[in-house]
Amino acid sequence: MTEKKHIGIFGGVFNPPHIGHLAVAECARDFLNLNTVYWVPSGNPPHKRISDQVSKEMRLKLVNAVVEGNSSFRIFADEMERGGITYSIETARKIKKLNPDSEIYFLLGTDAYISLPTWQSIDELMRLVHFVVYPRGRESAPNLKSSHAIFLDAHNVDLSSSDIRDKLSILCSVRYLVPEAVLQIIEDEALYTSELNSGMRKHIDAVERASVYLAELWGIPPWAARLAAKYHDAYKSFSAVECVKILERRGEIPDDFERKSAPLLHGKVAAERIEMIAQRRGYDDSIWSDIANAVRYHTTGREGMSELEKLLMVADRFGKDWNELSEIPVNPKVAIRFVLKRKMEILKQKGVVPLPAAISACREHGVEIQ
């Protein structure tokens, strides 16, 4: 009698696939002695909304690049080709049909495992496959019953595809976080950075340079200034509605006034993002809240701004009011007064009433409100 084959099903959005996915797939292959691990890019799963920033074809190309690097990995693109909501049971049936005499192992994260009772045709799925649970996220999953599952001794890589997309959206390197072949495609196709047009890229680059320059002059840690500059306009291309949605998802409810004001909201969304990163990393350092506040108030300023808050406001004007770094006033008080004055002039030209935070900042720095 020939030994039964062992087949793994590894579903995911893979937008993009990263080293965390590879570590899980390889661990399962090794631990369960799998002959094949089918990577199944999700089509339209019932439990998750897929960001449409990247096309299905492109996700397929990214997953293909991953599986090509391992002879035990294969792609199963059926869910992508199916229309409507795609259920795992259909995928399991098809893979079982392709491999009738095999044991099928269905990989899923702790979060998905908890939601299993709500899955379509769960009883049939339980008869067809063995569930293999891998750790996901920092929290340990409560009340996991082991009677129907194998718990994989995989490393919990604290990395998600949205982390990768966020890093790329602020033009940070993701090298070593994704396989080299995936990185190649991301770079060649400029994936996940398309929200930023070339004008915005130039602006962020200029603000970054000015921030680091001023940080050295004003005795502020340059890494903090650079981080603030990188993030400050990361959400500038988002509409007010999109910004509000993001904030609401994070449990932050903007007031009526903020809801209508995209120029204010883009800083707030980016600041929230920075605070979330600090929290996840366990950075309880006041400099991280300073960075977040610099980003939050970079458009209006406020009363009692920190040096970093002033720095970002001043650096944000580089390329508009000064073309050479040496043209920026060296004295922080002079520089911030100049910027606030310019902002008031611009608002006056546009016939826009300054916001209360901007008025307080102007009063503090002796700038006349026009």
Ligand SMILES: [Fe+2]
């Ligand atoms: Fe901005």
Ligand SMILES: [Fe+2]
């Ligand atoms: Fe800006």
